[in-house]
Amino acid sequence: MADDGDNTTLAWLASPPGKGGIAIIILAGPDAEAIFGRIFKSAGRTGRENAGKENPTGSGLLLGEIFDGNDLIDQAVVCRPSENVVEVNIHGGPVVAARTLQLLAAGGAKVADHPPQNLAGALTQSYDEWRNPAIGGEMLAEINNAQSSHALACLCGQWSGGLSRLARQAISAMEGLAANSPTAGAGELAEKLEKAAAHLAKMRLLLKSPEVVLAGAPNSGKSTLANLLVGRPVSIVHHAPGTTRDWVRQQAVLDGVPIYLTDTAGIWDASDGTWSAVEKQAVRRAHERIAQADLVLLLHSADSPADAVQNALKADHCKNILRVRTKSDLHAPPAGCDLAVSAVTGTGIESLKKRSVAALGLANMNPAEPMAFTGRQANLLLRAAKSIRANRPDRARGYLAQLLEG
Ligand SMILES: Nc1nc2c(ncn2[C@@H]2O[C@H](COP(=O)(O)OP(=O)(O)OP(=O)(O)O)[C@@H](O)[C@H]2O)c(=O)[nH]1
Numbered sequence: 001m002a003d004d005g006d007n008t009t010l011a012w013l014a015s016p017p018g019k020g021g022i023a024i025i026i027l028a029g030p031d032a033e034a035i036f037g038r039i040f041k042s043a044g045r046t047g048r049e050n051a052g053k054e055n056p057t058g059s060g061l062l063l064g065e066i067f068d069g070n071d072l073i074d075q076a077v078v079c080r081p082s083e084n085v086v087e088v089n090i091h092g093g094p095v096v097a098a099r100t101l102q103l104l105a106a107g108g109a110k111v112a113d114h115p116p117q118n119l120a121g122a123l124t125q126s127y128d129e130w131r132n133p134a135i136g137g138e139m140l141a142e143i144n145n146a147q148s149s150h151a152l153a154c155l156c157g158q159w160s161g162g163l164s165r166l167a168r169q170a171i172s173a174m175e176g177l178a179a180n181s182p183t184a185g186a187g188e189l190a191e192k193l194e195k196a197a198a199h200l201a202k203m204r205l206l207l208k209s210p211e212v213v214l215a216g217a218p219n220s221g222k223s224t225l226a227n228l229l230v231g232r233p234v235s236i237v238h239h240a241p242g243t244t245r246d247w248v249r250q251q252a253v254l255d256g257v258p259i260y261l262t263d264t265a266g267i268w269d270a271s272d273g274t275w276s277a278v279e280k281q282a283v284r285r286a287h288e289r290i291a292q293a294d295l296v297l298l299l300h301s302a303d304s305p306a307d308a309v310q311n312a313l314k315a316d317h318c319k320n321i322l323r324v325r326t327k328s329d330l331h332a333p334p335a336g337c338d339l340a341v342s343a344v345t346g347t348g349i350e351s352l353k354k355r356s357v358a359a360l361g362l363a364n365m366n367p368a369e370p371m372a373f374t375g376r377q378a379n380l381l382l383r384a385a386k387s388i389r390a391n392r393p394d395r396a397r398g399y400l401a402q403l404l405e406g
């Protein structure tokens with residue numbers, strides 16, 4: 001089946017690339033059994049009655065271990081769906097899958113980038129416009145990074161619509177055009193491609209889950225707000241200032257956008273040398289998290305002002321700061337304060353989520369809109385746009401075909 005018309009034995013990763021629970025590797029061809037036999041030690045057919053039996057053969061599932069010499073690589077469940085085909089199920093970390101493929105290659109298998117029938121076939125047989133294997137492969141590689149349904153929609157929309165549809169429309173707009181001839185509506189078309197490329201930074205931020213850090217003076221309500229946004233009591237809350245020492249980082253979803261939210265120790269001016277050694281470390285660790293933030297929510301309340309903290313943040317080179325007045329149920333926010341919340345009554349929390357997403361530049365992302373999510377895609381879109389503007393539809397078509405098909 002997979003011997004490419006000669007006597008080659010192929011090995012390929014049949015599960016999506018990237019992190020996952022299990023990885024499936026298929027070995028197919030005349031030497032499949034021999035190559036696999038060199039790295040696999042069977043522990044017997046699965047099922048109590050077969051445990052410990054030597055070299056069980058035939059159909060059914062085999063449990064065993066994969067070795068590189070004396071080094072144990074992983075446990076594996078193995079089956080033979082047909083003659084000369086071995087299906088190997090191992091744990092899904094990319095390192096284990098890569099090492100297993102390397103071992104099979106060292107044993108004589110040819111490692112293929114994708115199944116012989118090609119990834120497009122694996123994704124769908126149904127619609128021509130869905131045969132975009134390069135974008136589909138990149139989507140599968142990124143899919144585990146999409147940590148909310150909105151992020152998933154923005155990613156998956158590019159394969160079945162968005163980016164793929166735009167590229168197909170652009171190709172058909174240039175169908176049959178000779179080299180050095182202008183494309184109708186060239187400027188508008190090139191702009192659409194450039195716009196799709198410009199979305200790369202946003203898509204990367206969305207897929208990595210931005211780092212949002214809660215900062216403020218002790219007792220300003222950071223931990224209370226962290227617990228509310230995460231949806232469970234992840235940090236200790238107490239009326240005594242200085243409760244949080246080690247920072248606490250958890251996933252949360254703000255208005256559909258997945259983020260990592262970090263609650264930090266309260267920061268205050270200790271120029272009088274009143275910090276204890278532990279407090280000093282806690283504040284240093286808070287600054288470390290703030291320096292890496294995509295957005296800092298700087299909390300302040302009537303009893304915990306922000307000015308000293310804001311000065312302290314300057315050293316962290318933190319540009320994206322949203323000032324949030326807390327405990328609005330206890331003290332009415334001062335005039336001119338445009339973002340006030342109460343973690344007790346919930347007032348202002350929805351507005352805080354929306355403002356945070358906007359401050360991250362991730363508001364109003366429409367999953368149907370064409371958006372590049374890899375550097376390869378953005379690069380090809382920009383090249384295609386440049387070619388269209390230079391009246392080279394032949395080149396532009398080539399770049400766009402490459403975008404879709406690899
Ligand atoms: N009424 C009211 N009390 C709040 C609100 N937010 C926090 N508090 C109270 O303020 C006190 C301090 O809250 P924390 O969330 O522990 O404050 P923090 O900023 O994490 O404090 P440190 O960890 O010490 O820096 C607790 O008694 C909370 O119950 C709020 O919105 N309304």
Ligand SMILES: [Mg+2]
Nearest residue numbers: 222223243244
């Ligand atoms: Mg705290």
